[in-house]
Amino acid sequence: MSAPPPGLPAAEADAQALSPFTTWPDGPAGTALSQFQVAGMHCAACSGLIESALLKLPGVSGASVNAASARLALRWLPSQLALADVLAALQAIGYRATPDVAAPARELRRQERRQALWRLFVAGFLMMQVMMLATPAYVARAGELTPDLDRLLRWGCWVLALPVMVFAAGPFFSGAWRQLRAGRLGMDVPVALGIAVTFIASTGALFDPGGLLGHEVYFDSLTMFVALLLLARWFELGARHRAAEALEAVAGALPTACERLLDDGTSERVAPEALRVGDRLRVAAGEAFAADGCVLAGQGWVNEALLTGESAPVAKAVGDPVVAGSLSVDGSFVVAVQRVGADTTAQGIVRLMQQAQSQRPLTGGVLDRVAAGFTAAVLLLALGAGIAWWWIDPSRAVAVAVAVLIVTCPCALTLAAPAAWLTASGALARRGLLLADLSALDRLCEVDTVVFDKTGTLSEERLTLRRWWARGADADALLAVARSLASRSRHPHALALAADGSGADGWVDVREVAGRGVQARDATGKLWRLGAPAWVSESPDPAARLAFGCGDCVLWLDLAEAPRADAADAVAALRAQGRRVRLLSGDQPAAVARLAAQLDIVHWRGGATPETKLAALREWQGDGERVLMVGDGINDAPVLAAADVRIAMGQGAMLARSAADALLVSNRLMAVPQALALARRTRRVLRQNLAWAAIYNLACVPLALAGWLPPLAAGIGMASSSLFVVLNAQRLARG
Incomplete structure (x- = not known):
């Protein structure tokens, strides 16, 4: 580390240097909890490698890597x-990391994306x-393709396959090397192994057609396999990067300067980072608050929807608290700063979400574990076949061993999950549900509880007039x-009140009173007010959210949020599937209770x-529930990140979307039970694909071991197996 600035203690200097991406639970001289972005991860096995390497370092007491978000805590x-x-x-173990601060993290992602592309x-x-170049050999009739032309085309395929092996397939070889060095057998x-053996066998057949490796080449199958795997990884990388970019965009949403x-x-314009507790800020209408604080002067309406999920602006006056990230709608305020930087409410929520995202999922890479045993068995089979045939017929020993390795190349095993997930994600996209993490389809199968936020999720964002009443008047x-x-x-x-109203003729001296409402005089000169009940009448009705009146003539109005058109159908469909439905909201309990009663939701808070x-979610998970969370606001981001599966409304806050596995861009809630049903179908198709891969190997491996399956037939079988997996997955497109 660099030397501390003159006059600054070493511990305090370290804390200052690490503060953009570190928290200090025990103070600057104690244990630090730092967040990093990691590049070069390709599968769940990478998480274990990184954690093992870091835990060997002195001073490291814990390391947790989330493979989905490539985030290290x-x-x-x-x-x-x-x-x-x-x-x-x-x-040293082949990964690059950078502190999770916007600029270097963006550069690291740019480099990773450029290289992957x-x-x-x-x-x-x-x-x-x-x-x-390979097509003529497949379509030509006997005698149409001369031997010298056939050999020339094969040489062309070999030359073109070289960059694929040396450059494009690099991540597979480097990943395999890391796993072997760590004593693991990942995917x-x-x-x-399959890529290398196929290339070596094809090269041997090209250089010496009459040799031990025969005369068949498989450069077309090889390049296609590499391209398909890289395409799947490109989509995975894009989803991970979009989530990180969305998080950075919201984390930096505070104003760049404040007064x-x-x-x-006098006053001065400073950056929010320069603020200290006790400073006074002036916030004009239309500006965002740069820090948490208390109103010293001024009144007006403040939009806190980004932080609280509340559907309507909140009236603020002297003595009321305000939070960083909220927006002054129509008033000017003088605010005493109480919390700045990482201590603000907004940054605390971001930090909660980062910590939840950094926790490693309990479910590991199932396919990696399958691949470990599968690879060990294949190697033993190929080695045993080669030794046995060396004693039976040395001229066929290498060909048989190569045939075993080719016929058992895990193409179908590797494509089984991506083919099913990608097809299912396309079917969901047509319903307006976009998956950011394809593995969420597998986790959806385990869901037994669906938790909804209220405002902007189960309910429309706009308010509607629910009822109205007056005493002694029409x-x-x-x-x-x-x-x-x-x-x-x-x-x-x-x-909301004027949505179906008539024109505004006849009013004079119309004036908006910040934080209170609007007032005007009619043609006779009487003063009428529309706004907060306590402002309109000296004896407000506690059941009213809004009032209109002049003197003792008062109309009481109750505004409420209307449930989405398909909310009741979605809740009923979830219950029909046997799933528990909960409503969890930051809004007033009375408003939550009303909506829960409308939708027949028993469990609400x-x-x-x-x-x-977040505590409620942890409690439910502790009781064994597998939770799907559906929300839209920044205040939903921590609980979204900690849920087993998370869906964010497409028009919701960007931070919530960055923590989500899927975005409901259509805002149609029926897509949620449909996604759960499709996830079950996807799991069935995935199991069918894996079963086919197993049956194929059980049928073909004995033939290869017996020497009845030449490498050419093995290559055809490998391609046919992969084709079956892809075609079977296409059935999900109809779902």
């Missing part, structure tokens, strides 16, 4: 271990060229007048903060 003592040593340890381009482009090992008031009465007549005045205001409450939402 490191618990360590900077006083015993330098940051450079942490990064060097990761570099180049590999995919090289493999895809050269695959088409190899296919073109990269059989893939790399700080000085003691001499309520309907007053409502028509109230709607006329409401059309002169742009406040959400007024807009209102007034929940981000922390209590």
Whole structure:
């Protein structure tokens, strides 16, 4: 680490240098919890390799890697271990990491994306060229393709396959090497083995057609296999990067500058990072609050939907708290700063979500474990076949061993999950549900509880007039007048009331009172008010959310959120599937109870903060429930990140979307039970694909061992197996 600045203690200097991506639970001299982005991960086995390597370092007490988000949470003592040593340890095992700060993380992602795109381009482009050169050998009749031309085409295929082997297939070989060095057999090992054996056998057949390896070549199958695998990894990489970019965009959503008031009465523009507790800020209408604080002067409406999920702006006056990230709608405020930087509510929510995302899932890579045993068995079979045939017929020993390796190349095993997941994701996309993490389809099968947020999820974002009443007056007549005045205001409450109202003729001296409502005089000069009940009447009705009146003539109005058109059908469909439905919201308990009653939801909880939402989720998971969370606001991001599966509304907050496995861009809630049903079908198809791969191997391996299956037939069988897997997965497209 660099030397601390003059006059600054070493521990405090370290804390200052690490602060953008580190928290200090025990103070600057204690244990640090740092967040990193990792590049070079390809499967769940990578998580274990990274964690094992870091736990060997002095001062490291914990390391957790989430393979889906490629995020590392490191618990360590900077006083015993330098940051450079942490990064060097990761570099030594083949991974690159950078502190999870926006600029270097963006550059790391850019490099990773650029390299992955180049590999995919090289493999895809050269695959088409190899296919073109290999086609004559498949379609020509006997005698049409002369031996010298056939040999020339094969040499062309070999030359074109070289860049695929050296450059495009590099991640498979490097991943396999890392896994072997660590004593593990992940999916990269059989893939790399199959690619290498196929290339070596084809090369041997090309250089010496009459030799031990025979005369058949498989460069077309080889390049196609590499291109398909790289394409699947490209989609996975894109989903991971989009999530990271969305998180950064929201984490940096605070204003770049704010107005700080000085003691001499002047003001200055400063960055939010320069603020200190006790500073005074002036926030004009339309500006965002740069820190948490308390209103010293001014009043008006503040939009806190991004943080609280509340559907309507909140009135703020002297003494009321305000939070960073909320927006002043129509008032000017002077605010005393109480919390800045990482201590603000918004940054606390971001930190909660980062920690939840960094936790490693309990379910590991099933296919990696299958591949480990599969690879060991294949190697033993091939070795045993080669030794046995060396004693029976040495001229066929190598060909038989190669045939065993080719026929058992895990193409079908490797494509089984991606083929089913990609096809199912396309079917869901047509319903408006976009998957950001394809593996969520497998986790959806285990879901037994569906938890919904309220505002913007089960309910529409707009408010509707639920009921109205008046004492000693014609309520309907007053409502028509109230709607006329409401059309002169742009406040959400007024807009909801004026939606079906008449014009605003006859009103004079119309004035919007910040934080209270709108007032105007009629043709006779009477002053009418529309707004907060306590502002309109000295004796407000506690059941009313809005009031309109003049003197003792008062109309009480109750505005409520309307449930989405298909919310009741979606809840009923989930119950029909045998799943528990819960409603968890930060809105007022009375409003939550009303919506729960409308949708017949028995389990509900209102007034929940981000922390209590996360605690409730942990409690349900502790009871054995597998939870699908559906939400839309930033306050849903931590609980979304910690849920077993998470779906964010497509129009919801960007931070919530960054933590989600899927985005419901159509806002049609029926897509949720449909996704759960399709996930079950996808699992059945996946199991069928895996069963086919097993049956194929059980049928073909004995033939290869007996020497009855030449390498050419083995290659055809390998391609046929992969084709069956893909075609079987296409049945999901109809779902």
